Amino acid sequence: MSFGPEGVILAPGQGRVVRVPGHPYIFKATRENTRGAYSLVEVTITGQGPPQHFHGAEEEAFYVLEGSVNIQLGEEVINGSPGAFVLIPRGTVHTFWNAGMSPAKLLVIVSPPGMEEYLAEVVGDQEIDTATFVEKVTEVAEKYHMTIVGPPLG
Numbered sequence: 439m440s441f442g443p444e445g446v447i448l449a450p451g452q453g454r455v456v457r458v459p460g461h462p463y464i465f466k467a468t469r470e471n472t473r474g475a476y477s478l479v480e481v482t483i484t485g486q487g488p489p490q491h492f493h494g495a496e497e498e499a500f501y502v503l504e505g506s507v508n509i510q511l512g513e514e515v516i517n518g519s520p521g522a523f524v525l526i527p528r529g530t531v532h533t534f535w536n537a538g539m540s541p542a543k544l545l546v547i548v549s550p551p552g553m554e555e556y557l558a559e560v561v562g563d564q565e566i567d568t569a570t571f572v573e574k575v576t577e578v579a580e581k582y583h584m585t586i587v588g589p590p591l592g
Contacts, residue, residue, distance in 0.1 A: 446466070448466055451464070452464075454554070456554075456561050457561060457563075457565045457566075458488070458561055458571065459485075459486075459565075459566060459568040460483065460484055460485035460486045460487065460535075460568065460590075461482065461483045461484065461486075461487055461488070461534075462482055463479050463480070463557060464479065464480040464481075464482075465478070465479050465554050466478045466479065468551060469550075469551040469552065469554065469555075472551065474551065475550070476547055476548060476549040476550065476551055477547070477548045477551035477552075477553055477554055478545065478547055478548075479548065479554075480503075480543065480544070480545055480546075481543070481544045481546055482541050483534065483535065483541060483542045483544065484541045485535070485536055485592065486536075486568065486590035486592045487533050487534040487535040487590055487591070487592065488575070488590060489533065489572050489576070489586045489587075489588060489589055490531055490532070490533045490586070490587050490588035490589065490590075490591065491575075491579070491584055491585060491586045491587060492529055492531045492532065492585055492587065493526075493529070494528060494529065494584065494585065495528060495550065495552070495583035496528055496549060496550060496551075496552065496553070496583075497525065497526065497527060497528055497548075497549050498526040498532070498547070498548050499523065499524070499525045499526065499547040499548075499549075500518065500522075500523070500534065500546055501521075501522070501544065501545045501546075501547075502519060502520050502521065502522040502542065503543040503544060503545055504520060504542055505519075505520075505536065505538050505541060505543060506518070506519055506536070506538035506542055507522075507534055507536065507537055507544060508534065508535050508536075508537040508591070509524050509532065509534045510531070510591060511524060511530060512532070531587055531588075533590060533591055535590065536592060537592070552582060553582075555582070556578065556581075556584070560575050560578060561574075568590070572589070
């Protein structure tokens with residue numbers, strides 16, 4: 439892993455890992471690396487995704503790298519296969535979950551960044567179960583301009 443004025447260079451699997459139940463995150467670029475412009479996250483989805491929610495301050499974009507992912511965007515559910523791209527405008531209810539038999543992988547762009555601080559506060563460097571995750575996410579959501587509106591799907 440290399441961080442410097444010339445950029446960020448990470449090998450596969452490198453980055454800050456946050457062990458969210460059912461969909462661990464590897465942060466490839468954060469607020470500090472992008473001069474506050476965005477964060478870039480590799481998400482592997484083995485089961486359910488996060489609770490249904492919306493962001494009051496961020497746009498979120500998903501690009502499917504591997505597998506099959508269902509993405510709830512408002513009232514619609516989109517099935518994404520490799521190469522699919524979904525932009526989620528701030529204020530739009532969404533969630534995602536694995537739609538296949540094997541793990542799926544997404545590249546997620548969040549702008550402006552901040553999700554890294556949110557997940558670090560909720561999970562930190564430990565592993566927690568889904569019920570604890572949902573409880574903690576709900577407790578701190580408002581602080582990060584997020585609103586939880588329903589349970590995980592899938």
